[in-house]
Amino acid sequence: MTSPKKLFIKTYGCQMNVYDSERMSEALGGQGYVETKTAEDADMILLNTCHIREKAAEKVYSELGRMRPLKEANPDLKIGVAGCVAQAEGGEIMRRQPLVDLVVGPQSYHRLPEMEAKLQQGQKALDTEFPEEDKFERLKARPKAKRGPTAFLTVQEGCDKFCAFCVVPYTRGAEVSRPATRILEEARDLVERGVREITLLGQNVNAYHGTGPDGSEYTLAKLIWDLDKVDGLERIRFTTSHPNDMTDALIEAHGTCAKLMPYLHLPVQSGSDHILKRMNRSHTAESYLRVIERIRAARPDIVMSGDFIVGFPEETEADFQATLDLVEEVKYGYAYSFKYSTRPGTPASERAQVDPAEADDRLRRLQALITRQQREIQDAMVGRTVNVLFEKPGRFEGQMVGKSEYLHAVHVPDSGCVAGDIRPVRIVSTGTNSLGGEMLG
Ligand code: 5AD
């Protein structure tokens, strides 16, 4: 018997890429690959790239450049580029960096086995098409490997919103939703393998509109209610949402579906209506705040999270102040803030840029405010009882760590728990990024 070939995958960017990397690893498992944690002993290296951040393609090219010695040491080593940079750059990657053997876009991962076979014949393989078929159906997992207590499940990909700063509609393509039956099958399979919490993924997850089990058009709310009936599945989350797609039914589910966790990531990007318009966000600060008001009416203890961009072209100090005002009003438990950076090909890249020093200063001020809010919400957890889904042992002997329903990391000494247990825990302390608790009862 030949020994298995080793696959090293380096994943950049969002949770969708984490999910895709798992599927790619499973697909190549059928070709005799097992994953390794080090690039040095790999037979194939795959970079699963992200295009959201600045100079993403350039960073990939320099990473590839650093792989030359590995290829020199092992001429049989195959190097592949997957993800959104692969989609955006296509064949250009192989022209600029001839040591690359394989370029595969996010919609073509199910074709990896055939592409790998081509590599074995000494050819190169390139596929960045947007085929019609459901790649996840073709990427079905191999026989039941045990999984950890939490998992991602992609239900929707792509985006039709075309925010003026964003590359996603170009790299991931138009919105496509998977059929509900396939998602439910995959969820049941995950539960059989030990998963207790599923996070539904999509670039625009709440715009989900797949075919329902009865052939009708489904919504994310309906999908959540079907998942609610899956025995053994205890927690449901979803990300990332657009404010305009928060339907009444989805908001109501936050109040009535016990498995749906009280945490919502709802990016707003800016608090200024002028900037929101220029971003092509198709909502206002006010309409966003009203959505949150309705969510909080349904689920008063929900923890909100958001994304912000500062220094978007033409942003004035007054516009930025409107963002600070909105943050003050919402009070975020988590938030991700970025300095605007241009993405070639997007509408905003053509516009007058804000002075970088000014943008840095705004980012610093926004992050200071957000950090303060995060701390306040964490500190307010002290004395409260939360339910923790334990995931793994902590740094100290006997300690276990997990997540509360609010997504706070919680560590507990001598918990007596194993990964997968959900137990009530009293919060007794707060740190920078986690809470300390003790078991109840
Ligand atoms: N510049 C800065 N931040 C961006 N994001 C997306 N595109 C850009 C860009 N060009 C941020 C948005 C989005 C998050 C995933 O990344 O806030 O919600």
Ligand code: SF4
């Ligand atoms: Fe990008 Fe999200 Fe806007 Fe779609 S809704 S274009 S993914 S920022």
